[in-house]
Amino acid sequence: MTETSNTIKYRVAVRDDETDILAVLEEVAPEIPVRRDGEERQEKIRTVIIQSQKSGKSWVAVNADDTVVGFVLAGRSIRDGQVVISVQYAGVSADSRGRGIFPTLMEKLKANDVPLTATVLHNNQSGMADHLVKIGFTKMESDAKQAYFRWSPEGQDGPAF
Numbered sequence: 001m002t003e004t005s006n007t008i009k010y011r012v013a014v015r016d017d018e019t020d021i022l023a024v025l026e027e028v029a030p031e032i033p034v035r036r037d038g039e040e041r042q043e044k045i046r047t048v049i050i051q052s053q054k055s056g057k058s059w060v061a062v063n064a065d066d067t068v069v070g071f072v073l074a075g076r077s078i079r080d081g082q083v084v085i086s087v088q089y090a091g092v093s094a095d096s097r098g099r100g101i102f103p104t105l106m107e108k109l110k111a112n113d114v115p116l117t118a119t120v121l122h123n124n125q126s127g128m129a130d131h132l133v134k135i136g137f138t139k140m141e142s143d144a145k146q147a148y149f150r151w152s153p154e155g156q157d158g159p160a161f
Helices: 015-028 039-055 101-110 128-134
Strands: 009-012 059-062 068-079 082-092 116-121 138-142 146-151
Touching (some): 015 059, 039 068, 082 101, 116 128, 128 146
Parallel strands (some): 082 116
Antiparallel strands (some): 009 059, 059 068, 068 082, 138 146
């Protein structure tokens, strides 16, 4: 079922969201890409989801049935002596795309009024790098594997990578 934007609600991710987040992550994994083959990789992904939920900085978009259709997993850390929120994973189910869900989820993180950081693998096929730039992130640097992005609140400089 395709959702309309007025049926989408946003809230901080909670422990009960793990299964739904995993389902969306499974759907978007080939685009990101994230490997999920083998029990060890599956456990690592579950651990990231649980830790991100515990941080209180991760958000989900849910449909009228309270099923997660989009998420941003993030955590708070200290980098160069400054508090930052680092985006670990983000995704929106195919049926729910084109409704501004990802930008809205990122606005929820921006509301913390601290710098945000994100990395995007070069083989990412979701267009994430372009999405981040479109919502105000700056590409800071790049290495052989990934590009590093940062968003800072007005008047603040974010940490170096």
